[in-house]
Structure formats: C-alpha cells, structure tokens
Amino acid sequence: MRALVADRSAPGSIAVRDVPEPVPAPGEVLVEVRAFSINRGELRMLGTAADGWRPGWDFAGILKSDVEHGPRAGARVVGIRQSGAWAERVAVSQAWMAELAEGVSFAQAAALPTAGLTALRILRLGPAILGRRVLVTGASGGVGRFAIQLAHLGGAEVTALVSSSSARAAGLSQLGADEVVSDIAQLRGRFDLILESVGGDTLGRLVRMVDPQGTLVMFGNSSNELTTFNVRDIYLDAHIRLQGFELFFGGDPFGRDLAYLVTLVAERKLDPQLEAELSWEEMPEAVERLRNRDVAGKVALTLGG
Ligand SMILES: NC(=O)c1ccc[n+]([C@@H]2O[C@H](COP(=O)([O-])OP(=O)(O)OC[C@H]3O[C@@H](n4cnc5c(N)ncnc54)[C@H](OP(=O)(O)O)[C@@H]3O)[C@@H](O)[C@H]2O)c1
Known part of the structure; x- marks a missing residue:
C-alpha cells in the first residue's frame, strides 16, 4: 500500500x-x-x-x-x-x-x-467551568477553535486570545467566544482556567492572570520560545495550579x-x-x-x- x-x-x-x-x-x-x-x-x-x-x-x-x-x-x-x-x-x-x-x-x-480530544481533556483539568472565566490562547488554531466551542457549551465565559493580526479573530465570536482580544494588555481580571499553548512571553505574562484558586494548563509551545516568570507570582497565590498536559501520556x-x-x-x-x-x-x-x-x-x- x-x-x-x-x-x-x-x-x-x-x-x-x-x-x-x-x-x-x-x-x-x-x-x-x-x-x-x-x-x-x-x-x-x-x-x-x-x-x-x-x-x-x-x-x-x-x-x-x-x-x-x-x-x-x-x-x-x-x-x-x-x-x-x-x-x-x-x-x-x-x-x-x-x-x-x-x-x-x-x-x-x-x-x-x-x-x-486535546481541547476536551484540557478543559477537564481545571475547576468546573459552568459560570467560570476561561481564557484560550492560540485561539485561532485547531485546538483553540475546539476549546472555545467546548468551553462555551460547558457554560463558561470564554475569552479568546489571538496574535496581533485582527484577521485571526474572525469567526471566533460565532464559535462562542464572549470576548476576543489580540493583546494580553487588553485582558481584564483573572481567569479560573487558562488553556495555554503559545509559550514564551505569553505564558510568562499569563501566570499572573490565573485566579488564586485557578489552573493554567500548559499544553504547547507554538512560539518555541523560553519562558521567564517570577515564582513569587505563583507561591504568593498558594492555590494556583500550573498543570502540564500531553494527549498520549496516560488517560x-x-x-x-x-x-x-x-x-x-x-x-x-x-x-x-x-x-x-x-x-x-x-x-x-x-x-x-x-x-x-x-x-x-x-x-x-x-x-x-
Ligand atoms: N500536549 C498535547 O498533547 C498537544 C496536543 C495538541 C496540540 N498541542 C500543541 O498545541 C499547540 C496548538 O496546536 P494546534 O494544532 O491548534 O496548532 P495550530 O492550529 O497551528 O494553532 C496554533 C495557534 O497558535 C498561535 N500562535 C501564536 N504564536 C505562534 C507562533 N510563534 N507560531 C505558531 N503559532 C503561533 C497561532 O496563532 P496565529 O493565528 O497568529 O497563527 C494559532 O492560533 C501547538 O503548539 C501544538 O503542538 C499539544
């Protein structure tokens, strides 16, 4: 064959x-x-x-x-x-x-x-999402588009983060994103669950935006860049969870x-x-x-x- x-x-x-x-x-x-x-x-x-x-x-x-x-x-x-x-x-x-x-x-x-499957399973790693704030990075991509739809179906308030080109935001509101932003500086408040796959500076800045009881799932590094953050931003909010995910490992x-x-x-x-x-x-x-x-x-x- x-x-x-x-x-x-x-x-x-x-x-x-x-x-x-x-x-x-x-x-x-x-x-x-x-x-x-x-x-x-x-x-x-x-x-x-x-x-x-x-x-x-x-x-x-x-x-x-x-x-x-x-x-x-x-x-x-x-x-x-x-x-x-x-x-x-x-x-x-x-x-x-x-x-x-x-x-x-x-x-x-x-x-x-x-x-x-990745979108479905990373959504299960955080707190129950009904009525909670979920942020999806890499939102215009394959996983991102499933994650927006599934989080919306699950009753979350969904924020989609796309890269600087506003064309990448097209159609995401129709999928269920309550807010679509193209710059982290536009994000307001903290999130109960952050689904993060861009890595680099994006991840470094988002660790400060997890709710003190919330979870940030790291499942990709599309930017292929290293991340720097101050651990104090994590341990001073002692209940924040940084969680890794790999589809084929376990489950x-x-x-x-x-x-x-x-x-x-x-x-x-x-x-x-x-x-x-x-x-x-x-x-x-x-x-x-x-x-x-x-x-x-x-x-x-x-x-x-
Ligand atoms: N751990 C696991 O089990 C697992 C499973 C599936 C996927 N992943 C990872 O999750 C990520 C998303 O997967 P996908 O299949 O959804 O990929 P995709 O369709 O290519 O989407 C990638 C998204 O990341 C954004 N992005 C931001 N900076 C980027 C950069 N420097 N290079 C490339 N993309 C960038 C893209 O935004 P633009 O709109 O600006 O292009 C796009 O929305 C990948 O890193 C993938 O390896 C991991």
Whole structure:
C-alpha cells in the first residue's frame, strides 16, 4: 500500500511511498483510510524526523472487520494512532476509535481526534467551568477553535486570545467566544482556567492572570520560545495550579471521547472548522500552509473512494 513518509529531499519533507501492509495486533482492527488531518505537533516532528519515518495521528475511514460489541465491517469510523495514520490502510486499537454518525463526513471526522480530544481533556483539568472565566490562547488554531466551542457549551465565559493580526479573530465570536482580544494588555481580571499553548512571553505574562484558586494548563509551545516568570507570582497565590498536559501520556482510551465529539458534530453543536480539504498528494501544500500560519482551523487530506 502507499503512505506518506518523511523524506528530507521532497517538498515539505514528505512524499507518498510504497510501504508494507499493516498487520492488526490483538485488540486492533483494520481501517481503509478516507481522510486524515495534520496537526502542528506533526509539523514539528517532521522537521527533525529521519527519512522513512511514518507520521500521522488522526484518520477516518471504513472498518474492514467487525469490532467485538461494536461497529461491524463496513462501518464508517474515526480513530487515532501514535504514528503512521497518513496511509491507505491503518491498524487501530478498538478502544481508540468510534463509529461516525450520519451526516458527519470523513474529512470532518478526521479533524477531530488530536485537536478535539486535546481541547476536551484540557478543559477537564481545571475547576468546573459552568459560570467560570476561561481564557484560550492560540485561539485561532485547531485546538483553540475546539476549546472555545467546548468551553462555551460547558457554560463558561470564554475569552479568546489571538496574535496581533485582527484577521485571526474572525469567526471566533460565532464559535462562542464572549470576548476576543489580540493583546494580553487588553485582558481584564483573572481567569479560573487558562488553556495555554503559545509559550514564551505569553505564558510568562499569563501566570499572573490565573485566579488564586485557578489552573493554567500548559499544553504547547507554538512560539518555541523560553519562558521567564517570577515564582513569587505563583507561591504568593498558594492555590494556583500550573498543570502540564500531553494527549498520549496516560488517560482513558480515546474511543468514548471520540464518540462524544462525533455526536456533537452530528447535532451541530460542534463545528470542526475545516478550512481546507485537499487531496493527500497535496500534503506538501498543507505542510507549507500550516508552517506559514496560513490555516485558521483544520486542514483535512482525502484519499480513496
Ligand atoms: N500536549 C498535547 O498533547 C498537544 C496536543 C495538541 C496540540 N498541542 C500543541 O498545541 C499547540 C496548538 O496546536 P494546534 O494544532 O491548534 O496548532 P495550530 O492550529 O497551528 O494553532 C496554533 C495557534 O497558535 C498561535 N500562535 C501564536 N504564536 C505562534 C507562533 N510563534 N507560531 C505558531 N503559532 C503561533 C497561532 O496563532 P496565529 O493565528 O497568529 O497563527 C494559532 O492560533 C501547538 O503548539 C501544538 O503542538 C499539544
């Protein structure tokens, strides 16, 4: 079969190559892939990967065999792997996939796993959010757009922080952001939960804006800059919690949360914010656009069918 493989001599350091067929391990099933998506973390890994590495976390496609107490062969499903999902076929743990509801396309579904699951799970790391103030940084990006929608659904008062370009704020109010700001200096008051992925100076300034009983979740460093802050700002508010998060480290299997996200999309309570749907042969273009911060939301790549 064919798959996208790291190749430093190719445009975007990625190229379609022939690779061996996947062999499902016990507890895994085979899926014929129809769409996958790209995440900033994959872009970063691609930057340092050795030739031959097989990237890819998120995919959606058609189940090739029955799942015990679950969907049957032929069902449309979405799933997540720790690598190798950018391929014609993948093997996936039965506990790391969910069946698609009618009306949810493969491309929409492929946008959900990494970004949607991250947004859902980081929102669970703070205090209960009903009626509380939640700040989302990197708000125009893939995770940010899911986080705004889910925090709004959960009853929070949501503030979205975008980079200085006001064009990046477009559409975020419609997703549920009560306030959209493009400069930290415009933020007023403290936040019960801050979902932070920009890092650098942004993180350093935001540690002073967590409510004394609140939580700041650090789940990314898109700026790739180091952070400096005065620890006194933390320990003088003794109950502030600085919390790290990594999707693939620990936690429950993803199937149940994926099914929840699919249901929200089917009920039109969650929009996957697909900015572009490209053919998988156009992956170098998708890589370039994400690298240039020219994607507001998600890009899905489609194949087969
Ligand atoms: N820990 C985990 O398990 C986990 C899971 C998923 C994602 N992440 C991390 O979370 C972050 C967001 O992921 P994503 O998939 O949502 O990425 P994305 O779609 O590329 O969004 C990145 C966001 O960060 C903003 N940003 C600010 N400064 C930036 C800079 N110097 N370079 C690039 N972006 C910058 C961008 O704003 P503009 O509008 O100005 O471009 C954009 O809104 C990434 O750092 C990713 O690695 C971590």
